[in-house]
Amino acid sequence: MDKKTAYKKVAYYPGCALEGTGHAYNKSTRAVGKKLGLELEEVKNWNCCGAMEVKNIDPKIQTYLSSRVMSIAANEMGHSVVMAPCNGCYHNLKKAEYDLAHDEGSREVTERLSSKAGHTTYEAGQVETIHALDWIKDAIGEEELAARVKNSLNGLKIANYYGCMYTRPRHIFPEKDSGPGSESTSAPHFMDDLLAAAGAENVDFALKTACCGGAHTLSDADTSTKLVANILIAAEEAGAEVIATECPTCHTGLEMHQIRAETNFGIKTNVKVMYFTQLLGIALGLSPRKVGLQENVSDGRAALKARQIG
Template sequence: MKIAYFPGCSLHSTGAEFDVSTRKVCEAMDVQLCEVKDWTCCGSSPAHQCDELMSVALPARILALTTETEGLREVCAPCASCYSRLKFAQDRLGDPKWRADIEAVVGRSCPDDIGVYNMLDLVSDKVGLEAVAAHVVKPLAGLKVACYYGCLLTRPPKIVGGANHENPSVMESIMETIGAESLDWNLKTFCCGAGFALTKTEVVLELTRKVLADAVAVGAEAIVVACPLCHANLDGRQEQINTAFGADFHVPIFYFTQLMGMAFGIAPGQLAIGKHLTDVSAFLKERALL
């Protein structure tokens, strides 16, 4: 299978682990990712907060470039924010008035019928769990994980069309397919504070603390994520949270693609496991994954 690939800015920097592990598991599953040539920033949250037209024109440009990527009609955007912006652009392109303005700004014809997938969709719908199961050589038996979705992968449901936005379960199904045990918990679609990290950091510390505490309370050994901002906040802010709240969190935070890769028998080093800010080496040793 061939699909266009829009990594976005985060996957080339703070979320490099997601990019590396996505490419590795796709290679293993025979999914060929064709990176969209000359892709640019989707605008993310700041754009929709200050310039509505640009906030949909920037991602619409990516939709236009997708068709120029070997004529593909489907694109995978692993970053939750990029994915959300592509879906919003697509929604606005369905409105003739918006479409005229967006195409005038982009200067290209922008299709509104490109299939937009995040990595969870790609794995569960396009590849299929049976095919995933066939690649598992090292099941993560007994590993207790809390699957964390955050906001934009499932909301707003009328834009992203996710099934059961209050209690999604696609990541749980993937985790069970690779042998892990996914736990029931309360905050799987709670917000981590997202882009407030650069402005109102106290919000990120408070919301992220709640997410970590709830996962630990149900006995999670690790939290599994599918968004680079969730990862940056949950993985990167634990030390600050411990200082600010007198807590003692050392929770390993993995991209679901990293755990898939390990279950596929790919060496942790090839899945960018060493880039974690909250150390995971003790955890991996204990689980005999190193």
């Protein structure tokens, strides 16, 4: 089955962030999927992917936790594709897949804990984990997307920020860097491609995969703020009016540290932060409310209005 067909209906793993701080990402992802005729079936009784915290204590437990999500999707719901819009979840499911394919110790722990928990053990290769970017790019594609645009993004200047976990470490993403049409780990472009198809003008953004210090935002907030402020300034210097995000942690980090940079360091930036699904939703004719723009801390509605978008 080709990707276009396989991705029409996928298991949806929102993860915890999309039910909290990333609520607008959840809302806009679902709304865009519906608008494009793509079906999402939420993984039943899903659990934490192991995030960063569990992985630090015991990476094999994180592998098990992620494997349970994939097991439910495959063995209880009959899916062959799991779509995770959160970079952390996406990364962890990919890491679990890699560990289960390459590490006997991870397989043993997963088997033992799956049996104890009373569900079928996940076997590497049962599902393909994809990101929301892969989902729209491969199920719809730029050409079809452009044909469905009702409110062009009208040359809105966008810096696309992918963050770290969408591409690193490279070995857990074997499908990337695999020739024409594939995503690149050093210069990712799927978000650029989709937003350009929706009428945006992508700026040359040098820090699209730069670390935002997100994981250390509590233990070393000043470092995170400096890293984020530099990312925001770089986007502005490149001419961006908006930074598009595809990860709830990146998004929240950019929004929060934008405020902190001003209050603690006197660094003021005006660039707005929006999820790429919010921008696509607007381009497809959805209302700002429908894609949760009112939930963003960084309110980009005026920037869109100024460009007569939506």
